[in-house]
């Protein structure tokens with residue numbers, strides 16, 4: 001399934017009431033909280049990790065990410081490329097606890113024009 005096909009599937013059930021950007025951020029936080037709640041129940045209440053539920057929640061996160069990418073004129077592929085470029089600069093060899101960040105340099109490839117629709 002392509003990103004466009006997936007987006008079309010997500011759009012079918014999307015509510016267009018209110019601000020889409022805000023709606024997506026609320027959705028990402030609440031779906032992440034569902035994963036956190038599952039981990040809490042595993043760590044503190046001794047429940048088995050529910051991998052089926054974890055997969056379902058990851059899908060819910062994908063749903064909001066798909067809508068969010070389209071809303072800001074960005075794509076999953078672009079996000080992946082930008083993220084790997086950032087991590088490669090920040091951690092040239094491998095992850096280290098202490099790193100000196102140069103945020104301006106990390107973000108220098110990003111165009112400064114507004115990317116949110118309507119701006």
Ligand SMILES: [Mg+2]
Nearest residue numbers: 031034057060
């Ligand atoms: Mg969910």
